[in-house]
Amino acid sequence: MMLESVKRKVQLTGKATFIVSLPKSWATNMSLKPGDEVIFIPQPDGSLKLTVSAIETVSSKALIEVDEKYTPDDVCREFISYYLAGCNNIEVYFKPGMYEHKRILKEIIDRKMIGVEIIEESEAHVVAQCLVRYAELPVGRVLQRMGSIVSFMLLDAVKALHTRDGKLASEIVERDDEVDRFYLFTVRQLMAAVKNPLLLSDIGISTPSECLAYHVIAKSIERMADHASRIANVVAFLPGSLPEGFVENIEETVNDAVEILGSTLRALARKRKGTAIKNIRIAKEITEKVRDIMEIVFKDRGRAVEATYMALIVESIERVIEYISDIAENVVNILIGES
Structure with missing residues (x-):
């Protein structure tokens, strides 16, 4: 939803607190309600960026369904892409008999990725989770x-x-x-x-x-x-x-x-x-x-x-x-x- 710029007057409440009201259309679009927190982020140019919370910017989960069209490299490439995109939980399901695809993927996870562990595995699927925090x-x-x-x-x-x-x-x-x-x-x-x-x-x-x-x-x-x-x-x-x-x-x-x-x-x-x-x-x-x-x-x-x-x-x-x-x-x- 595109919103036009809106001007607001800075008001003083009490003796030292400045307040500015939020545009109602923006607050509604962001599903804000009384009691919710917003975060102000100072920018290098002196402006402030406003966000509703430190929520994840992408889904923390991803699903890959591997069929006969996939090569082992295709599976690894897609898995790495989800990893780079910030997904913390990646599920991969394989068609019956695709043992080589799964073996190569597990090798890549072990050799190429920090903090990624396989937390669940069967003949036809693996679930990997990234356990390392950015900080x-x-x-x-x-x-x-x-x-x-x-x-x-x-x-x-x-x-x-x-x-x-x-x-x-x-x-x-x-x-x-x-x-x-x-x-x-x-x-x-x-x-x-x-x-x-x-x-x-x-x-x-x-x-x-x-x-x-x-x-x-x-x-x-x-x-x-x-x-x-x-x-x-x-x-x-x-x-x-x-x-x-x-x-x-x-x-x-x-x-x-x-x-x-x-x-x-x-x-x-x-x-x-x-x-x-x-x-x-x-x-x-x-x-x-x-x-x-x-x-x-x-x-x-x-x-x-x-x-x-x-x-x-x-x-x-x-x-x-x-x-x-x-x-x-x-x-x-x-x-x-x-x-």
Whole structure:
């Protein structure tokens, strides 16, 4: 129902209380009655947003009915979409014999989602419930955790490159699932906060406009984890020895990248805009070093096979630096918006 703007005079009751009457048409449309509570939310521009209560912005329940038209990926994709939309209770029913669909869905729930537990299950259905509250894992804390995981993934990928440790490389790839779990939970938080600004303080964000920047930061860290996994996967295929200085240059570059990633996320937590701006410049300088490493890759034309895999490693590191620069830029945007 669209309502036109309405003017009201501010009145004084008692000695210090200002009162403003609500438009009757709006109150009726919202089913308000005497004794109900309304909530005023101060906005950055000085205005006030009025809502009737901190009700859920989407249904807390969802139902998925899986038939033969669904692939396992379809089931997982729809389940994740309901999870991101804020549903706390998701029921999935399968046609008889769709055991593989159910098995894959359970694996995805276990590997990719924080706080989601299967609370009921039979041959033909599962019921999953999200048990984690938003305030228990504020966005800032989640980003710090994601950044820590990715940093060690990158450092260990270099270690695996040094030692050709296949087991370490495989373990690095497994850690990518942990980053995905935190990323999906962050998106769920941000979507909920956009729909219901009352949740902003619970997740540690000041204004709805910051949600986009926080999403870019989370997505950038998630992509960095993908590239750390890519480097680890390449380790198993590297034949023979590598050109002198290649691994050492890679190690130095990754160490620099990990340092400015941590510095940038600390700048966000401590509201140090100047540090984030400086890190954008440093990221560009590191990118130039990465391009110098690429020259080492193609210097020896007799190493065609090795060059292919080394190029993949260098390319991934270059992308990691670009993502760190994106993170720093969005930290600057957030901090300027808060000032």
